[in-house]
Amino acid sequence: MRIILATMLAGLASIPCGVAAQALRIEAESGAAVLLQVALEDLAKTSSKPALGTVGVNSTAGALAKLCRGEIALAGTARAITKEERDRCAQGKLRIVDVPVATDAIVVVANRQNTWAKQISVAQLKHAWLEAPGKAASWDQINSGWPKQPLKLYGPTPKLGLATNYRAALNGEGADARLIRSDINSTEILSVVVEGVARDLNGLGVLDSATYNASMSRVREVHVNAPKGGGLTFPLSIYVTSEGLKAPAVKGLIDHLIANGERLSKQAGVMPLSAAEYQQARQRLSDAR
Numbered sequence: 001m002r003i004i005l006a007t008m009l010a011g012l013a014s015i016p017c018g019v020a021a022q023a024l025r026i027e028a029e030s031g032a033a034v035l036l037q038v039a040l041e042d043l044a045k046t047s048s049k050p051a052l053g054t055v056g057v058n059s060t061a062g063a064l065a066k067l068c069r070g071e072i073a074l075a076g077t078a079r080a081i082t083k084e085e086r087d088r089c090a091q092g093k094l095r096i097v098d099v100p101v102a103t104d105a106i107v108v109v110a111n112r113q114n115t116w117a118k119q120i121s122v123a124q125l126k127h128a129w130l131e132a133p134g135k136a137a138s139w140d141q142i143n144s145g146w147p148k149q150p151l152k153l154y155g156p157t158p159k160l161g162l163a164t165n166y167r168a169a170l171n172g173e174g175a176d177a178r179l180i181r182s183d184i185n186s187t188e189i190l191s192v193v194v195e196g197v198a199r200d201l202n203g204l205g206v207l208d209s210a211t212y213n214a215s216m217s218r219v220r221e222v223h224v225n226a227p228k229g230g231g232l233t234f235p236l237s238i239y240v241t242s243e244g245l246k247a248p249a250v251k252g253l254i255d256h257l258i259a260n261g262e263r264l265s266k267q268a269g270v271m272p273l274s275a276a277e278y279q280q281a282r283q284r285l286s287d288a289r
Contacts, residue, residue, distance in 0.1 A: 028076025078161030
């Protein structure tokens with residue numbers, strides 16, 4: 001499926017609901033961006049009065065900051081809003097409504113010519129990725145059966161919600177808050193991770209499922225042996241102001257996404273919520289309006 005992650009519409013004035021002439025300004029992180037773009041395109045095909053707009057790719061932190069400044073109508077996120085971010089919104093007298101819309105997943109990837117790393121454990125990932133004495137510098141230091149070749153890591157910067165979720169998955173519940181090592185090739189643009197691993201035989205990278213599903217011809221998934229509920233999935237949500245919910249274009253897009261969540265999520269390469277969870281999302285929106 002062709003997916004367009006367009007740049008933001010230029011020249012639109014910033015107003016509290018983020019809507020001008022029925023054109024929505026939306027920014028979202030990776031998987032949420034793909035899902036929102038799919039929803040916009042689907043709505044355009046099925047509605048006589050579709051919500052027009054563009055989806056710009058941004059980190060969760062960047063998208064929420066713009067939402068709280070009234071610069072965009074919707075923010076799509078890969079993690080929950082923090083207390084500090086919610087407080088900044090409150091300073092602008094904006095009440096934020098969060099709506100879960102799908103589930104994404106952490107995907108570890110290697111170069112397609114890599115013949116040794118078929119699967120990896122969480123403990124091995126910790127040895128490779130966490131900042132600690134004796135952190136792995138070569139593949140054989142992760143697994144003695146793997147070649148003695150330099151390990152090159154590619155992944156998201158701390159600004160991305162994906163990085164927050166990956167760190168939590170490696171640290172485990174109740175573990176110390178050890179950081180992802182600082183010497184990785186980090187980026188806010190996940191396609192750069194794909195490019196790096198695709199070029200580098202010794203590359204090991206971290207993506208979300210939406211990005212991986214669009215890049216399977218270029219990189220290969222490394223199966224992670226993780227216990228059930230091991231933290232490799234994470235929720236995708238959209239955030240909107242209570243004032244923004246009054247705009248017909250905003251309401252129309254969100255309602256369309258919730259009503260067709262299962263189908264649209266699968267098209268976007270992420271996992272849908274359950275029917276009960278979508279019903280809860282409808283109720284949350286109803287209570288906020």
